[in-house]
Amino acid sequence: MVNNAGIVGASLADVLPSTNKFWFQEPHLLKLNLILLVPMLSSSAFGYDASLMNALQSLEQWRGYFGDPKGALLGTVIASQSIGCLIALPIVGDFCDRFGRKPVLLVGILIICAAAAIQGAAVNLPMFIVCRLLVGFGGIFSSQPSPMLIAELAYPTHRGKYTSAYWTLFYLGSILSSWTTFGTKDIPNDWSWRIPSILQAGYPLIQLLFIWWMPELPRWLVAKDRHHEAAAILQMYHAGICDPDADLSPLVATELAEISHAIKMQQEANLVGWWALISTPGNRKRTIIAIAVGDFAQWNGVSVVSYFLNSVLNSVGVTSAYTQTLINGLLQLFNFFAAASAALLVDRLGRRTLFLWSSVGMLVSYVIWTACSAVNDETGS
Structure with missing residues (x-):
């Protein structure tokens, strides 16, 4: 039996409801954990891109279409995604504080979807590079608010596993791109690399379908003096109470108090x-x-x-395209299971x-x- 006080702290452990049910037997926790898959998939966009560029370099069709980039030019192609990330980093935090985490996540999802579609239609290397830059820009808008949404919305005893598992899904994206490219490597034309490029929008499209059911971050709502909305969200997803007039559960009351205290401490720290x-x-x-x-x-x-x-x-x-793409695919499977194992062990070890x-x-x-x-x-x- 894992000591809850060691996971969530003594104050929350004292007010956690006692139950013999598994989380998936509690309707509100089942719904919450399914909704959390929306921000969880944000890391998959980065994983998809990383494995995609590995695989594309092994494809003669991609190298031939773009003139077999090497050296500094190849480095520019690969670094363009990171450059997009660097451009987005200085502004995304302010956007999150001003507009909320959910709208920023939505903007990132839309940018990645658009960039993936254009990348799949690229007719020259500069166009391909610009699309990768947009993928990086949108990826930051998608990935930066997601860990905060997960940490705040997750049930207290699930929080450690969920936050640790976030980057585990990086390899879910890598698995899709590596095995897609392994399957398209024998297509004798440029669709061998266009199909994997377009499918970069796969996980963001799933997010786009279900983001509408995801609530806003309670901490952000409290910071904007929207305490009633924050309480309603925590009541619904942490206590299973949908009645807006019901008294706050001890767990939710404690969580709101901790959030308010953390915001106050942050405001005081900003003055230092x-x-x-x-x-x-x-x-x-x-x-x-x-x-x-x-x-x-x-x-x-x-x-x-x-x-x-x-x-x-x-x-x-090892120079064979078949062997290289196969190794890439198997490596991503190994990475996923290793990362998942670490995420499950984080509260124990x-x-x-x-x-x-x-x-x-x-x-x-x-x-x-x-x-x-x-x-x-x-x-x-």
């Missing part, structure tokens, strides 16, 4: 200024950890495998333990990979 991040030894340590964790997540080499697997496989002597052990595993993998590349360079096999 950025200097507070490094003003004391404790703050400096926390700031360094926060920056380092983000950097480590991006500099751990995963992007090499995500976007340049084709080049990596060529470096170890802790985030730090999983972080350290996965880092050790990646280090060992890169040592083996480097050795294999060196042997192939010297012997050709």
